Amino acid sequence: MVFVAPRFGLDYNRIMRQYRNVDPQRATHALEVRHDDEIYRIEIKRVATARRFILRVRNATRDAVLTMPQRAALKDARDFAERHAAWVGARLRRLPESVPFVDGALIPLRGIDTRIVHNPLARGAVAQGESDGAPALHVSGDAPHIERRVRDWLKAQCRADLEDAVDFYARAIGRAAPRIALRDTTSRWGSCSSTGALSFSWRLILAPPDVLRYLAAHEVCHLVHMDHSDKFWDLCRSICPETDMGEAWLKARGVQLHRFGAT
Numbered sequence: 737m738v739f740v741a742p743r744f745g746l747d748y749n750r751i752m753r754q755y756r757n758v759d760p761q762r763a764t765h766a767l768e769v770r771h772d773d774e775i776y777r778i779e780i781k782r783v784a785t786a787r788r789f790i791l792r793v794r795n796a797t798r799d800a801v802l803t804m805p806q807r808a809a810l811k812d813a814r815d816f817a818e819r820h821a822a823w824v825g826a827r828l829r830r831l832p833e834s835v836p837f838v839d840g841a842l843i844p845l846r847g848i849d850t851r852i853v854h855n856p857l858a859r860g861a862v863a864q865g866e867s868d869g870a871p872a873l874h875v876s877g878d879a880p881h882i883e884r885r886v887r888d889w890l891k892a893q894c895r896a897d898l899e900d901a902v903d904f905y906a907r908a909i910g911r912a913a914p915r916i917a918l919r920d921t922t923s924r925w926g927s928c929s930s931t932g933a934l935s936f937s938w939r940l941i942l943a944p945p946d947v948l949r950y951l952a953a954h955e956v957c958h959l960v961h962m963d964h965s966d967k968f969w970d971l972c973r974s975i976c977p978e979t980d981m982g983e984a985w986l987k988a989r990g991v992q993l994h995r996f997g998a999t
């Protein structure tokens with residue numbers, strides 16, 4: 737969601753009064769605006785090609801970012817942000833609720849709603865099972881450790897699924913399976929470096945298995961075509977029939993995966 741400035745408003749006296757209270761070092765990276773007793777932190781990005789101020793609320797990271805022209809004055813940025821503080825607040829409130837990894841939370845493990853159940857005395861850190869006849873993830877240990885234990889377990893599961901899929905698709909195009917790394921990226925679900933190293937978001941374990949497998953196929957195909965040309969898509973569809981479904985799913989629903997395990 738984007739709000740574009742129709743013009744820059746200027747109220748220098750008011751801005752300068754507020755400005756004296758701001759640490760200049762920090763203010764170049766973020767500023768805080770207030771609306772209705774709420775304080776919103778807005779990240780500042782200077783962009784050489786920006787022509788005007790653009791304010792966005794990012795679903796994935798649940799925060800606000802203000803893009804501004806390289807040479808624009810910070811005080812104008814603050815004024816712009818303050819005039820749109822109510823809009824920022826409304827956008828943030830409309831984001832889907834975050835789902836921390838705690839006892840009772842429902843998470844879409846491999847696309848299937850799975851309840852986190854805290855069993856302090858259970859064996860092992862995390863085990864897949866059932867609770868009241870429904871899929872559950874039993875987590876042992878102290879409650880404050882649930883978040884980390886679930887996250888570590890999900891990453892291990894994601895790595896195992898991705899290694900299987902990458903191995904499968906690499907064989908399909910006659911290449912050796914490359915090494916993979918897991919990250920918590922917000923802008924891309926996977927990437928392929930010029931040296932052929934593949935990276936993926938661990939959150940793919942919260943998508944249906946066909947979506948994870950499609951992304952593995954996608955990055956493996958970049959070992960052959962480092963672009964998104966027709967040849968690339970032809971190859972991807974030829975080894976992975978779920979290509980179009982997976983791409984559409986990530987576009988439409990991928991952002992939802994960032995709700996889970998929010999800190």
Ligand SMILES: [Zn+2]
Nearest residue numbers: 954958963964
């Ligand atoms: Zn790609």
